[in-house]
Amino acid sequence: MLDIYKCLGKKTNSKGSMTAMTVFFPLDTARLRLQVDEKRKSKTTPAVLLEIIKEEGLLAPYRGWFPVISSLCCSNFVYFYTFNSLKTLWVKGQHSTTGKDLVLGVVAGVVNVLLTTPLWVVNTRLKLQGAKFRNEDIVPTNYKGIIDAFHQIIRDEGASALWNGTFPSLLLVFNPAIQFMFYEGFKRKLLKKQTQLTSLDAFVMGAVAKAVATTLTYPLQTVQSILRFGRHRLNPENRTLGSLKNVLYLLRERVRRFGLMGLYKGLEAKLLQTVLTAALMFLVYEKLTAATFRVMGLKHSRTH
Template identity: 70%
Template structure:
């Protein structure tokens, strides 16, 4: 088989498709289970005047003020975005890895590089979905900050139309620059996850137990989240679209200055710990979500491979 045909097969193989679907289904299921924790995290990041409290206290406030279903506000657009995002990321990661490594033993540096490349593709393709779902998730919320302007979107399509009409097409890519920097988050996560998985297998292909998949998924996400959390806060603020950025400078310079100003202002208002406001809710949500997602991902892929008659995937030297 020629190199070109080999690479074509790797990119469009059933194995890559199975892993992408498993990643999308696993992440959607896990996010649904822990969705209220993400609501608490986002509210703390965006509403500067809301005092940081324990996650249960924040959720109790939201339920009391906005109703029992408020913690699940915006669930549908988030799940749609998450499915698309994780499908793209898992597909790019595993297809790039299959064509790059080609049966050789993978290394952490390879996983990190491939993770960054997959993350860049994912950000450029799916950022409009995340901008819309951030707006929908916060719509109708009771904010402590009176300067936040209310929005009135009837759904995903209406949000797209209104954002383009009132703010321009470029607004759908608000927060793209910090998002590109944040490709380090899933890249670090996958590097740690794949590295720990190789250590557990010790060079021999075997299925991970449910506990092993859950624990190494949790560890990988916890490290990646703590390292990149300040940028995640900036990303959420920009996606919300309430910040007016100057337009008389280049986009790159504007983005860099905006990120710097948001980080500096946060430190001035709340101290260094202000950069990590909402981290408890984020860690609780993202670590549990990632752990459950990886557990489901491993179970779905292994079960599918067995049904397809594959005792192990082709790229088992991962």
């Protein structure tokens, strides 16, 4: 039974996250532009999206959708497979706890970062290719696709460039860890009072959990995006793997040039996108899992 549930859990989480990412993809486009293109005047999400559509075409907000979805599929598989496998070994049929969920989330996140960072570096480059930047210090790219992007990055910048932003990404494993810790905690408390989750329950819990995690870690996400893009004419050390020294340097420079709020450029779009994505992902996850168990005539475990 546990093996069946793990399989269903991975599939439904992947479907939910892909659906949500597709629906809210333009919000992520606006967020990335505001993080990387520091000199863009427009500050609100609607204004940025209108600029992108006006200057680059109606479909521009969806540029890079395929590589992002591909990376998301791989990332979800690695994360949820690692999380559920470790949970099976550690919990061994016992009731899970918030502390255990947090530890497992961190470990799964580290494994995910180390294995999938090259995919995210490439999809960040492809997503920003062809953008009308306000910052003249950004070096343009000419990638023909995912494979060509890998080839050019390795040829021109070295294989290590594929792991740009690894350090802030490792710190950011606390984002999904905090998210799942809050979500699982809320879920356990609710299921003590009711037999199953409602759509509203799943939506609200997913939204609140992700909102907290996103707000706490957003400055690191900004640095992560800059390092992954790696196309600024800045000090070369800022395009390396992203050591603590370089992360702190970028944070200081951001504050010096744009003030404290410079660390939060694009937070509106990111918060809206991630909160809605997380909420919809968990909603789809719970509904598809419950529906599948009903079709199979199996009893849906409340504690898993």
